[in-house]
Amino acid sequence: MAKETRIILICSGKGGVGKTTLTANLGIALARQGVPTAVLDADFGLRNLDLLLGLENRIVYTAQEVLEENCRLDQALVKHKQEPNLALLPAGNPRMLDWLKPDDMKRIVSMLSELFEYVLIDCPAGVEDGFKNAVAAAKEAIVVTNPEISAVRDADRVIGLLNTQGIKPVQLVLNRVRPKMMATQEMLSVEDVTDILALPLLGLVLEDEQVIVSTNRGEPLTLSSSNSPAARCYSNVAQRLQGDDIPIIDPSKEGSGMRDKLKRLMQTKIF
Amino acid sequence: MTSINGNQMQVRSERQVINLPFSRDSDWKTFLPKKLKVLKKGYLEIHCQDWVLNCRDLLYLKNFFENAGITITTIRSYISETIVSASALGFETDLILEKFTKSSSSLTKESANKNHPTGLSFHQGTLRSGEHLEVEGDVLLLGDVNPGAQISAAGNVMVWGRILGIAHAGKSGKTSAKISALQLRPVQLRIANKVARGPEEKPEEGLAEEALIVADKIVINPLKPCFQKT
Numbered sequence: 001m002a003k004e005t006r007i008i009l010i011c012s013g014k015g016g017v018g019k020t021t022l023t024a025n026l027g028i029a030l031a032r033q034g035v036p037t038a039v040l041d042a043d044f045g046l047r048n049l050d051l052l053l054g055l056e057n058r059i060v061y062t063a064q065e066v067l068e069e070n071c072r073l074d075q076a077l078v079k080h081k082q083e084p085n086l087a088l089l090p091a092g093n094p095r096m097l098d099w100l101k102p103d104d105m106k107r108i109v110s111m112l113s114e115l116f117e118y119v120l121i122d123c124p125a126g127v128e129d130g131f132k133n134a135v136a137a138a139k140e141a142i143v144v145t146n147p148e149i150s151a152v153r154d155a156d157r158v159i160g161l162l163n164t165q166g167i168k169p170v171q172l173v174l175n176r177v178r179p180k181m182m183a184t185q186e187m188l189s190v191e192d193v194t195d196i197l198a199l200p201l202l203g204l205v206l207e208d209e210q211v212i213v214s215t216n217r218g219e220p221l222t223l224s225s226s227n228s229p230a231a232r233c234y235s236n237v238a239q240r241l242q243g244d245d246i247p248i249i250d251p252s253k254e255g256s257g258m259r260d261k262l263k264r265l266m267q268t269k270i271f
Numbered sequence: 272m273t274s275i276n277g278n279q280m281q282v283r284s285e286r287q288v289i290n291l292p293f294s295r296d297s298d299w300k301t302f303l304p305k306k307l308k309v310l311k312k313g314y315l316e317i318h319c320q321d322w323v324l325n326c327r328d329l330l331y332l333k334n335f336f337e338n339a340g341i342t343i344t345t346i347r348s349y350i351s352e353t354i355v356s357a358s359a360l361g362f363e364t365d366l367i368l369e370k371f372t373k374s375s376s377s378l379t380k381e382s383a384n385k386n387h388p389t390g391l392s393f394h395q396g397t398l399r400s401g402e403h404l405e406v407e408g409d410v411l412l413l414g415d416v417n418p419g420a421q422i423s424a425a426g427n428v429m430v431w432g433r434i435l436g437i438a439h440a441g442k443s444g445k446t447s448a449k450i451s452a453l454q455l456r457p458v459q460l461r462i463a464n465k466v467a468r469g470p471e472e473k474p475e476e477g478l479a480e481e482a483l484i485v486a487d488k489i490v491i492n493p494l495k496p497c498f499q500k501t
C-alpha cells in the first residue's frame with residue numbers, strides 16, 4: 001500500500017457510549033468514499049460489531065484462526081455485501097482473551113495494513129487487558145464520550161493512558177448530543193467537555209432514534225442516503241478524518257428551524 | 272494508588288527491592304535477567320533511577336517479573352514522567368526528590384540531598400483522571416489537575432493551571448504549606464491533616480488563588496498581587 005495505513009483505535013473507557021456504532025458507521029462512510037477500510041472487533045468478550053454491520057451470518061473464521069494459522073487472512077475477512085470496500089475481521093471467541101497478547105494484536109493489524117488504507121479497531125470498554133491489547137497496535141485514537149460527567153471522567157482516564165503510550169493524534173467525538181438539553185443546561189455543554197478533555201473535536205453526533213432502528217436492522221445509517229441527524233454527523237466525521245474542512249454543527253442552532261422540525265417529523269413517520 | 276506510608280511498609284516487610292542501573296551506566300533491559308537470579312517469588316519494589324519509562328516499558332517490567340512469579344508493588348524514580356506512568360498503571364509510586372545530575376556519583380547525590388531536604392519538583396502536563404502526582408518537597412505543575420486526578424506534596428502545591436481534582440499540601444504534617452493555582456475549583460483540598468471540600472460557586476475567572484490554614488481552618492484567598500493579572 002503506497003499510503004501509510006491509518007490505524008485508529010475507537011475507545012471510551014465507559015461502556016455503552018457508542019464506540020461500536022461509530023466504528024460501523026465510520027467504516028461504511030469511508031468505504032463509500034472509496035477507501036479500502038477494515039474494521040477489527042477487539043471486543044472479544046462481547047462482540048457485536050458484526051451484528052451492527054449485518055454480517056453475523058457470514059462469519060466463518062475469526063482472527064483467532066488466523067493467528068493460529070488455521071486459515072488465511074483473506075478467508076477470515078468478511079466483505080460487506082453492499083460496500084465491498086469494507087471488510088470486517090471478526091473477533092475470536094471470548095476464551096481468546098486468555099491468551100491474546102499485545103503482540104498478537106500487532107501481528108493481526110500489520111497483516112491488515114498490507115491490504116487496507118484504514119484499520120478501525122473497536123475497543124472494549126474499560127482500561128484492563130482488553131484495552132491494553134487493543135491499544136498496542138494502534139497509531140492514533142478517537143475517544144468517544146457522552147455529555148455526562150461519568151463518561152467524561154472515564155474518557156479523561158483513557159486519554160491519560162493513550163498519552164503515555166505515544167498514541168497520536170487523539171481526537172474526540174461527542175456522541176448523543178441533545179441540543180435542547182444543552183440549551184437548558186441540563187446536559188454538559190460541548191465547551192464543558194472539551195474544556196476538561198482538551199482534545200481536538202473531530203465531531204458531534206446528535207441523539208437520534210434512527211441509530212437504534214438501524215442497529216436492529218444491521219444497516220448502519222451511513223449505508224443508505226438517509227438524511228437523519230446522526231447519519232449526517234457520522235458522514236461529517238468520516239470526511240473530517242479524511243482531512244476535509246467541514247464545519248462542526250452548532251447544537252444551539254440544530255433542530256430549531258421550522259424545516260428541521262418538519263424533516264424530523266417526516267422521518268419519524270416513515271418508519 | 273497511594274504511596275507507601277510507615278504502616279504498609281511493615282505489613283509488607285518481606286518485599287524485596289532492586290535498583291535499576293543509572294541510564295549512563297547500562298541499559299535496564301539487559302540488566303534484568305542478571306537480577307532475576309537473586310530474587311525470590313513474592314513482592315518487589317523497583318527504583319528506576321533516572322530512566323524515563325512509559326507505560327509500555329513499565330508493562331514490560333511487570334510482565335517480565337510476573338513470569339517469574341514476582342509482583343511489582345512499588346515504582347520509585349527521580350523522574351516524574353515515570354511516576355505518572357506508573358501510577359496510571361496502578362502501581363504504588365514514590366517520586367524521589369534528591370538532587371542529582373546525570374554525571375554525579377551516588378556520593379554527591381547524598382550530600383546534595385542533605386543540603387536540600389526539600390526541593391522543588393517540576394512537572395509539565397495535565398494530570399488526568401486516575402493519575403496521582405506525589406512529591407516529597409514542593410511541586411510546581413504546569414497544567415491542570417483534572418477531576419479524578421490528585422496532586423500531593425510534603426511542601427507547597429503550586430499549579431500553573433486549574434485544580435479541579437484533589438490537592439494535598441503538607442502531606443507529612445506541615446501546616447504552613449499552601450496550595451495555589453490559577454483557578455481553584457477542587458473537589459477537595461487538604462493541608463496537613465485538614466480537609467476542605469471545594470467551593471460550590473465558580474470563582475471569578477483570571478483570579479489566581481491560594482489556600483492555606485488560618486486559625487485551624489482552610490481558607491482561600493486571592494493570591495498575592497505580584498502573581499495577579501493586571
Ligand SMILES: Nc1ncnc2c1ncn2[C@@H]1O[C@H](COP(=O)(O)OP(=O)(O)OP(=O)(O)O)[C@@H](O)[C@H]1O
Nearest residue numbers: 015016017018019020021125176206207208211212
Ligand atoms: N447518537 C445516538 N443516538 C441514539 N442512540 C445511540 C446513539 N449512539 C449510540 N446509541 C445507542 O447506544 C447504545 C450503545 O451503543 P454502542 O453499542 O455503540 O456502544 P459501545 O460504546 O460500543 O458499548 P460497549 O462499551 O458495550 O461496547 C446502542 O443501543 C446504540 O443504539
Ligand SMILES: [Mg+2]
Nearest residue numbers: 019020043122
Ligand atoms: Mg461496543
